[in-house]
Amino acid sequence: MRVERADGEDIAGLAWLKWQxxxxxxxxxxxxxxxxxxxxxWWRAHADTHSAFVARTDDGEIVGMAWLALLPRVPRPGAADRVSADIQSVFVLPAHRGCGIGSRLIAAACAYGTSLGAPRITVHSSDGAVRLYRRLGFSGSAQLLQLRGPA
Structure with a gap:
């Protein structure tokens, strides 16, 4: 199993995973x-702000994905190139769960965000994945708040 950054050739595989x-x-x-x-x-329109990472079997089948969204932040004196990063749309096919693929995908996306200068990585997790994110070092913050819009 290998985890790598996706490219335009992976669109069909990414779409199929999102479909699942x-x-x-x-x-x-x-x-x-x-x-x-x-x-x-969408990929072409958001290539500057979103990157996908895929997990491939040895025969090249894409069995998992994680997306990283990057958002430029307002500059401040001494920090002109600030960026925020957010993990999005992590999914591993059920038959491949439980062997660390999700963890590897998240780690790859986080490493990429950190390499681009993101001082922190956020995620809006499903209830079922909170334990995974906590195990990977994610924690809550009193400073990270949200306002929910109308349903």
Missing amino acids: DVAPEAKAGRSLDLFTDELAT
Whole structure:
């Protein structure tokens, strides 16, 4: 198993994983081909702010992904190139869970964000993944607050 940064050749595999990660009703009336085209368009529009990391089997099959979103922060004196980073859309196919692939994907995305100068990496986790993120060193912060919009 290898984990690496995805490129444009991986769009179909990333779209397929995202397709697997949503409930059937969310896909009603839609096709994987259409979603793949939408993701390709989105990828091109967000190439400067979002990077995907994939886990591949030895035969090249993509079985997991993690995304890292980078957001430029307002400069301050002495720090003109500030950036924030956020882990997004981590997913591993059920048959490949429990052997560290998710941890490796998150670690790769975090290392990349840190290499680009992000002083911290955030994540909005599902309830089921909180334990994983805590095990990887993520913790809560009284300074990180959120305001929920209307449902």
